[in-house]
Amino acid sequence: MHIIDRRLNPGGKNLPNRQRFLRRARRIVREAVRQASASRSIRDIDEAGVVVIPGNGIDEPSFHLGQEGLHNPVFPGNKEFVEGDRLPRPQGGAGGGGSQAGQGKSEDSYQIALSAEEFLEFFLEDLELPDLERRRVTSVESEGLRRAGYASTGSPSNLALGRTMRNSLSRRIALRRPRPADVAEAEQAITEAQAAGADDDEMAELRQLRDQLQRRSKAIAWIDPIDIRYRRFEPQPKPMAQAVMFCLMDVSASMTEHMKDLAKRFYMLLYVFLKKRYKKVELVFIRHTDEAREVDEQTFFHGTESGGTKVSSVLHEMLRVVGERYPADQWNIYAAQASDGDNDPRDNLEVTGLLSGVVLEKCQYYAYLEVNEPGHGSTPSSLWRAYEGIDEPNLSQRSVTHREDIYPIFRELFSRNEDVRRRTV
């Protein structure tokens, strides 16, 4: 017989299996989040919640017999039954007790509680901001301290003991300060010489040597102020990416509440997404009819206005705001425009000129969302056709009719995959 001690074997034999399981579960959780978010209102999109993941992806199905049909189980522990007794069927399945538990696997679904953070994590996973890297370092925000070498002055709590002692040691070596052991040795030699009855000359010599050593070690300090070093900290300036998001919307009479709702949902998604990627995100709301005005959020969505439609006005207004407050070399500029596509045909030329010439130059990304009333035919609007003529990588246009399309379209716009993003519908 052999006895083998396996206790010292490396543990974690199941680590690869666990990693595989977590990866698999993660995929399923992500899908569940996507599904849950379709039914959630966008207002609550960044709230915590429970998602139910189907047992589907992490169950191990097998062919097994169902509960139907004749069963003939045997039990131990009869107390009072006699042959021919009729018993009421117990609740929760045939056969009584747990006798069937081993055979009938239930179709479990697992509930997983996610925090708001995690929910968003899954929600926005594999979305990417286009051109995130282009204008990075903008305003500087100090973010705590950073170690930055040593200083000869500082507070006692920052004393760098190791460095100080190192300096002290090298100075003592350089100045040949006698070691305590050397002094002790000299002392020892005197005692021994005395015991051996050495003559006076010899004794004097030894004493002199000792005194010399003692003097020297008194003169050269163990730790001198010049040895002392302090740990130095420096405020660390950290580059911070900042973004401004322009919400541009047509509020002319042809825009219905439904259309505004679609636009609002899209803006909210974009805002949540930008906030996730940038420390600082500013919002600018510009609404327009035939003239454009920067307004606050409340007015933007709820105020009414009447007039014709001139898209170029909103671009001018945006350029004005950019020029005043958001220089393009310091800010990542995102713009999302929502419109029903009606525009004064004479204006289209100016719009395309402005966009391709100036606006797209300054923007990281410009999304045009054409909102439609359900039931209307989807003949391309004049604005849509005008935008189609512009061939710039950072302009995307999508058309949306139903609330539930918003999220897929959003994903499409920001998906990591270039091909999907570029394609215009």
Next chain:
Amino acid sequence: MSALLYRGAEWSYDTVQRIHDAVSDIALGELGLDVYPNQIEVITAEQMLDAYAATGMPIFYHHWSFGKHYTQHEMMYRKGLMGLAYEIVINSSPCISYIMEGNSATMQTLVIAHAAFGHNHFFKNNQTFRDFTDAASILDYLKFAKSFIAQCEERYGESAVERLVDAAHALQPHGVHRSGKRRSTDLRDEEARQKERRDYEAQMYNELWSTLPTTPGKATLTDLQRNALNQRLGLPEENVLFFLERNAPRLASWQREVIRIVRLVGQYLYPQRMTKVMNEGTATYVHYKILHRLHEKGLIDDGAFFEFLTSHTNVVAQPGFDHPAYQGFNPYALGFSMMQDIERICLKPTAEDRIWAPDIAGCGDAMGALRDIWANYRDDSFIAQYLSPRLMRDMRMFAIEDNPKRSDLLVKSIHDERGYREIRRALAKRYDISYTDAIIEVAAVDLLGDRRLILEHRVVDGRLLATGESRKVLQYVADLWGYEVELKELDAMSGKMLADHHARPSPATYAA
């Protein structure tokens, strides 16, 4: 000098060796057991948890499902909902028993008697294990399996392998040769032979033959031709995985090999499912005997003996059906009681026993009779043959008829003169895995049409497949087969079709 093997709870390797030798003397000398050489490995609780996840085997390929089981076990263990087993024993030669470092000396004695001699003897001698498993080569095979699957993951990507293993795992219960007859199973030979055959066909190919006029219209087969074709495919075939491994037209050879690995592991584990009661009964009976003898011989003291009795009693407890802890028959309790009952019948039979078990009643050689039973029975036949009226009375067994057409249950028989046979029959049936498992076989392939694969489930007592999961498994079959699959559920008696399921392969799941 004391004759005691150990004192108190502490043990060392030396102690374990002494315990093993003392137990071995009794097991081999007095009980006449016949075992594989033993290898005892000391492990920690964490390693025990690890071993749980992958069916207890020391080497196993990687798959997410083992990680899932591990996570579940770990959570339950950490929350204190679950204790750990004292041992795991592996049907291999040498027979590996894991013992936990935290066990007391008495527990180690119990474990060695139970696993290293009880289970070990059963593995080596029981007919089902002899038929289905090859203890000497299993560890080598698993080593090969692990490295092969790891290579496949490297070459074809983890997800491709994972999908395949998922499908194969789902079909693992239908990947065994139940009859236990030996077949040529070496896939590499098979591949060589297939290649040879293809080369021959290529050599003999003659364009002229294709110009021969054929009968116009849809080709039909005579019964004779159909039979010949079926025979060539080995149909009907109950081993679904085996059939797919050999005949699925779209699988690459590495995929066949992976399926084969899962199938052979399933085949290796198959006897354990058929002999749960007997295996545990044997091991429990053996440790009970051995510990008693050790005590009689003065090798363990009274304190140790009491500790043993406490553990033993816990293990063989059988709560009644209405007890909150009831979870079906406890295989340890049922098995151990039956073994003890057989011993009683051999040594002190009653008149009743002489009628019910004439072949062993009063034979006087209990161990001889038991060794013979351990070698030649599995759970269903063992119960059908040796469950005695006395034990049915002791355990107060009763049988229920649960007919879904009625709103109440019928107590069909109890432990009385009229009920013995019925209870025994009903209980044996519940351990007959050809009754408790769905029996599914590959019935036909539509070779002239769309290559549809037809599976048949023989329905006994109206017990149909659970639909939800079956659909998923059927989807796996379709993906592996590469063409449409149909599963017919036929009544075993009348042949009437009770249900019909279809699945189409998802696009290019396993395309090579």
